[in-house]
Amino acid sequence: MSQAAPVPAQRRPITAGRAILLVLIVGVLLVPIPGFRTPQTHNIVIDASQFEFSPARLTVNRGDIVQVTLTASDVVHGFFLDGYGIDFRVEPGTSQEFTFTADRSGKFRYRCSVACGALHPFMIGELVVGPNELVWRASALAAVAVGAMLLHARKRPSA
Amino acid sequence: MTTTRGNRAALVMLAFIVVGVPALIIGYQYGLRPALADHRVVDIEALAPENGGFSPDVVRVEVGETITLRFAADDVTHGIAIGPGLGIDLGHVDPGHVGEVTFTPQEPGTYTYYCNTWCSADHWRMRGVLEVVDPNSPGGVNVQLDPIIEALGAASVDIDSEPEVAEGIFPDRSRGERSLDTVEVPPSLRDPDWRLSHSPAEGLEVLQADNPDTPEDVLVDVVAYLWSETPPTDEISELFARNCAACHGERGRGDGPGAATTLEEPVAYPEVSWHRRGDIWYAKIMRGGMGTDMPNFGTLFTEEETRLLVDYLRYLSFTES
Amino acid sequence: MLLSRAFQPVAMLILLAPFVLAVMAGLLGTSAGNRNFGIVFVWIVWWAVLMVLLVPGLGRVWCTVCPIPAPGEWVQRRGIIGGAGRLRTRGLRWPRRLRNMWLQNAGFLVLALFSMVILTRPSVSAGVFVGLIGVAVGMSLLFEKRTFCRYVCPIGGFIGLYSMAAPVELRVRDAQVCVDHREKDCITGNDRGYGCPWMVYPGKLDRNLDCGLCTECLKTCTMDNVVINLRRPGADLAKPVRGNRIDEAFKALIMLACSIIYPAVLFGPWATVKEWAAIESFGGWLIYAAAFLIATLVVIPGLFWLAVAGGQRSCAGGLTVRRAFNEYSHALIPLGLAAWVTFSVGFALTNGSYALAAISDPFGWGWDVFGTRDVGWTPYLSGAAPTIQAAILIGGLLFSIRTSLRVGLRHDPSGETTLAATAPIAAFLLASTLALLWLYLG
Numbered sequence: 001m002s003q004a005a006p007v008p009a010q011r012r013p014i015t016a017g018r019a020i021l022l023v024l025i026v027g028v029l030l031v032p033i034p035g036f037r038t039p040q041t042h043n044i045v046i047d048a049s050q051f052e053f054s055p056a057r058l059t060v061n062r063g064d065i066v067q068v069t070l071t072a073s074d075v076v077h078g079f080f081l082d083g084y085g086i087d088f089r090v091e092p093g094t095s096q097e098f099t100f101t102a103d104r105s106g107k108f109r110y111r112c113s114v115a116c117g118a119l120h121p122f123m124i125g126e127l128v129v130g131p132n133e134l135v136w137r138a139s140a141l142a143a144v145a146v147g148a149m150l151l152h153a154r155k156r157p158s159a
Numbered sequence: 160m161t162t163t164r165g166n167r168a169a170l171v172m173l174a175f176i177v178v179g180v181p182a183l184i185i186g187y188q189y190g191l192r193p194a195l196a197d198h199r200v201v202d203i204e205a206l207a208p209e210n211g212g213f214s215p216d217v218v219r220v221e222v223g224e225t226i227t228l229r230f231a232a233d234d235v236t237h238g239i240a241i242g243p244g245l246g247i248d249l250g251h252v253d254p255g256h257v258g259e260v261t262f263t264p265q266e267p268g269t270y271t272y273y274c275n276t277w278c279s280a281d282h283w284r285m286r287g288v289l290e291v292v293d294p295n296s297p298g299g300v301n302v303q304l305d306p307i308i309e310a311l312g313a314a315s316v317d318i319d320s321e322p323e324v325a326e327g328i329f330p331d332r333s334r335g336e337r338s339l340d341t342v343e344v345p346p347s348l349r350d351p352d353w354r355l356s357h358s359p360a361e362g363l364e365v366l367q368a369d370n371p372d373t374p375e376d377v378l379v380d381v382v383a384y385l386w387s388e389t390p391p392t393d394e395i396s397e398l399f400a401r402n403c404a405a406c407h408g409e410r411g412r413g414d415g416p417g418a419a420t421t422l423e424e425p426v427a428y429p430e431v432s433w434h435r436r437g438d439i440w441y442a443k444i445m446r447g448g449m450g451t452d453m454p455n456f457g458t459l460f461t462e463e464e465t466r467l468l469v470d471y472l473r474y475l476s477f478t479e480s
Numbered sequence: 481m482l483l484s485r486a487f488q489p490v491a492m493l494i495l496l497a498p499f500v501l502a503v504m505a506g507l508l509g510t511s512a513g514n515r516n517f518g519i520v521f522v523w524i525v526w527w528a529v530l531m532v533l534l535v536p537g538l539g540r541v542w543c544t545v546c547p548i549p550a551p552g553e554w555v556q557r558r559g560i561i562g563g564a565g566r567l568r569t570r571g572l573r574w575p576r577r578l579r580n581m582w583l584q585n586a587g588f589l590v591l592a593l594f595s596m597v598i599l600t601r602p603s604v605s606a607g608v609f610v611g612l613i614g615v616a617v618g619m620s621l622l623f624e625k626r627t628f629c630r631y632v633c634p635i636g637g638f639i640g641l642y643s644m645a646a647p648v649e650l651r652v653r654d655a656q657v658c659v660d661h662r663e664k665d666c667i668t669g670n671d672r673g674y675g676c677p678w679m680v681y682p683g684k685l686d687r688n689l690d691c692g693l694c695t696e697c698l699k700t701c702t703m704d705n706v707v708i709n710l711r712r713p714g715a716d717l718a719k720p721v722r723g724n725r726i727d728e729a730f731k732a733l734i735m736l737a738c739s740i741i742y743p744a745v746l747f748g749p750w751a752t753v754k755e756w757a758a759i760e761s762f763g764g765w766l767i768y769a770a771a772f773l774i775a776t777l778v779v780i781p782g783l784f785w786l787a788v789a790g791g792q793r794s795c796a797g798g799l800t801v802r803r804a805f806n807e808y809s810h811a812l813i814p815l816g817l818a819a820w821v822t823f824s825v826g827f828a829l830t831n832g833s834y835a836l837a838a839i840s841d842p843f844g845w846g847w848d849v850f851g852t853r854d855v856g857w858t859p860y861l862s863g864a865a866p867t868i869q870a871a872i873l874i875g876g877l878l879f880s881i882r883t884s885l886r887v888g889l890r891h892d893p894s895g896e897t898t899l900a901a902t903a904p905i906a907a908f909l910l911a912s913t914l915a916l917l918w919l920y921l922g
Contacts, residue, residue, distance in 0.1 A: 051751055051754060051755070052749075052751030053749075056749035056750070056751065057749050071416070072416065073416035074277075074279070074416065075207075075235040075236060075277070075278050075279070076235065076236035076251060076253075076276060076277075076278075080857075080859065082859065082862035082863065082865070083862050083863035084863075085862075089251075091236075091238075091251075091276055091277065091400075091405075092276075092277035092404075092405045092415065092416045092417065093277055093400060093403075093404030093405035093406070093408070093409060093415045093416065093417070094400050094404055094409050095409060104863070106866060106921065107866065107920075107921050107922060108862075109747070111830070111859070113857060114236055114253055115235075115236070115253055115254040115255060115512055115514050115515070116235055116236070116254075117234060117235055117254075118513065118600040118601060118758065119596070119600060119754055119755070119758055120514065120600075121513075121514060121599075121600070121830075121831060122596075122600075122746050122747070122754050123751075124747055124748070124749060125749050126749050128922075132921070132922060134866055134867060134870060134921050135870075135917055135918060135921035135922040138870040138873075138874060138917050138921065139914055139917055139918075141874060142873075142874050142877055142910060142913050142914065142917070143910060143914075145874065145877075145878055145881075146877065146878075146881055146906050146909070146910050149878065149881050149882065149885065149906075150881070150885075150899055150902065150903055150906055151899075153885045153888075153889075153895065153898050153899055153902070154895075154898065154899040165485070165486055165560075165561035165562070166559045166560055166561050166562065169486075169489060169490070169493060169560035169561050170560060172493050173493060173496070173554075173560060176493065176496050176497045176500055177496070177500055180497065180500060180501070181500065181504055184504065184843075185508075188843075188845060229846060231510065231844065231845070231846065232512075233510050233511045233512055233844070234511065234512070253512075254510070254511075254512030254514070254515065255510040255512030255514060255515020255516065255841075255844040256515070256844070256846075257844075257845065257846030259846065
């Protein structure tokens with residue numbers, strides 16, 4: 001991915017700095033983040049209306065059981081949850097109930113899956129299943145890589 | 160440059176793209192396609208009433224003429240049905256889709272194509288008229304009077320009277336079913352027509368006369384069971400969910416999302432069921448509630464469907480939610 | 481093939497067909513955008529192909545085939561494949577003060593401020609397409625050559641900017657050949673092609689920014705000195721910027737700012753902001769527009785200016801801040817491009833399935849040309865998309881950091897001041913990346 005260091009012809013010795021960088025990157029990518037709570041059950045009513053879900057952001061922990069009662073308050077809407085393959089259609093006056101286990105961590109958007117008007121493609125809510133490993137690892141990786149590139153530039157002007 | 164010939168060919172191609180393709184598309188859609196069909200095809204745009212409703216909103220067809228109606232939804236999801244008595248329900252038609260039905264009407268009369276999925280505050284105004292005329296007796300559409308509503312009129316019953324709210328009474332049809340064998344039920348209470356024209360409260364008085372020693376709460380439950388004796392079918396609960404639940408709520412508690420938009424609060428059936436005659440409910444469904452925003456369904460439902468709906472309202476009233 | 485006179489006009493003609501279809505669908509088709517060819521094929525398919533494949537992979541190649549300037553050029557040249565020589569235009573020269581990217585910056589901002597409406601309403605989209613063609617034709621009649629493409633087209637502006645990161649370039653083999661060649665057919669044109677319609681002198685071309693890849697100079701060059709090269713991506717980015725190009729720096733800043741605002745507004749959970757952006761209430765839109773313009777024109781450029789100034793202050797004998805602002809703005813390009821790829825990948829994976837239905841039923845009239853009318857909406861790779869997006873963003877960040885280091889090393893080959901000069905810029909880039917990561921994944 002990074003083309004930071006133009007590689008000269010001869011092999012470079014493995015320096016302490018490079019070793020530390022390697023350890024850091026491996027650490028950032030692989031160190032396990034423990035789940036820290038016993039699974040809970042959430043009963044959540046999600047109401048869909050033009051063009052929002054209420055609540056628009058949900059936070060649960062990995063392993064939690066999420067029981068959703070889905071309603072619609074103006075026109076027919078849908079509920080598609082990224083990464084979980086859940087898709088329901090709901091019409092005003094009726095409700096849909098479903099349950100799933102939040103077994104994948106990260107942020108997953110829920111989107112209206114039945115065209116409901118002009119802004120339908122942007123009718124989006126967010127389910128965050130914590131701990132949100134991906135965003136923390138990605139952020140740390142970005143920071144480590146930037147730091148390494150700057151230090152590298154300081155040490156050895158080239159190019 | 161030796162490009163004259165190339166230019167000429169390119170110009171032909173340009174003309175084809177800019178003029179020819181659009182002309183072909185429009186010609187096919189509005190000329191060739193209807194011409195190729197062996198019967199009449201009517202394109203109807205379906206929009207929420209605030210955006211224009213159905214256009215056209217009147218379609219005339221002759222008895223025995225095969226016709227295709229194509230409903231194109233453009234704003235939100237609509238449910239398209241035609242009634243009464245034609246049994247046509249296209250289900251949801253989502254925006255940008257076309258729902259289509261081909262049929263040959265046999266009975267002259269005035270039918271209604273309507274939206275049966277809540278689509279806006281004015282959803283219930285979303286209706287169009289399908290006139291089926293008999294070419295042999297044009298103008299001879301016979302207006303049939305509804306016997307149940309006629310009887311109410313003859314007896315001077317006020318359909319628009321305020322419903323009486325039941326206090327301190329908690330009827331439960333499943334308890335009543337279990338107690339049914341322990342009480343003496345007079346034949347009138349077994350008669351669906353009698354039950355339709357009498358409220359459960361009136362039924363209780365008759366039952367008490369025959370069972371003076373039975374505790375009142377047991378008799379209340381038995382009446383509740385008798386008045387909701389007909390088990391609801393999937394068709395009728397679907398009919399309710401489609402046409403009524405948006406205001407009256409999924410369980411008939413008056414708490415649907417449309418409730419906030421109506422002139423008067425939608426009735427919560429459990430509150431008023433005890434003192435309400437079924438034929439008044441029947442009339443209200445058929446004719447609509449005056450000044451309340453309760454629409455009329457007489458142009459949509461058959462008499463049988465409406466009677467089954469009344470039974471379903473009793474069922475919802477007397478079942479714990 | 482590129483040497484054929486017919487190449488570009490035929491490519492434009494071919495793409496004019498879907499363009500006409502898109503306009504027709506916008507005017508006559510269903511108002512449900514997700515079922516309308518005009519919306520689906522322009523804002524989902526074309527946009528994704530442009531931002532994910534064409535610009536990062538081939539630079540300005542869209543400008544080679546873009547049908548928008550075609551009618552104007554054909555009217556102006558009195559011919560499609562090749563003009564007869566006599567032009568139908570007033571042939572005015574573009575005012576000197578406007579020979580920069582400011583109009584393109586402004587045009588992009590205007591489109592961006594209305595994008596929520598344009599994106600979701602087929603008729604408005606069609607109006608924009610027809611409007612662009614109209615402006616292009618009008619300008620061809622008034623001004624010389626492709627003045628519209630070079631100085632006005634709001635799309636061409638950012639394509640040009642980001643094409644500098646692409647691994648493809650049109651260049652001369654040997655600049656000395658051009659210097660020695662007195663006739664300069666590439667400027668005057670000859671019987672094999674037009675003089676550069678983009679008003680660029682290939683002999684001095686060292687960046688992709690202004691070259692529209694129209695392939696005319698490949699045809700006109702009598703010395704066989706013009707070539708299309710594959711090169712290391714981003715080769716233009718560390719080159720010195722000639723003259724004062726604050727307009728170009730602002731192009732990069734506006735695009736980066738928009739790449740952060742768009743996912744927040746379009747993909748975020750804040751419905752009120754979406755409604756403001758869609759002009760559901762005019763007052764709300766005014767708030768949105770003011771915030772949008774302040775963020776893109778004041779806040780983000782201001783922060784970058786501070787970063788550049790801070791870097792220059794801490795290294796003795798640095799550049800003037802204005803010069804450094806120009807030079808280091810190139811470091812924003814890889815990250816900005818990556819952010820737009822991220823945005824477009826997300827939108828295309830989520831909504832790409834609409835294309836299957838729209839190609840069978842382009843107008844929402846119930847047609848079923850290819851039997852795919854009833855294919856439902858299904859987001860693709862919705863579980864893997866965040867990981868892909870994180871990888872693209874981090875890749876863009878590192879590419880940007882590397883660019884800033886190369887710019888720093890060019891100004892001080894000893895490397896002693898590189899860290900001081902670039903650290904604040906690196907911080908700005910990292911902060912932008914973290915904002916994007918948290919918007920997409922957090």
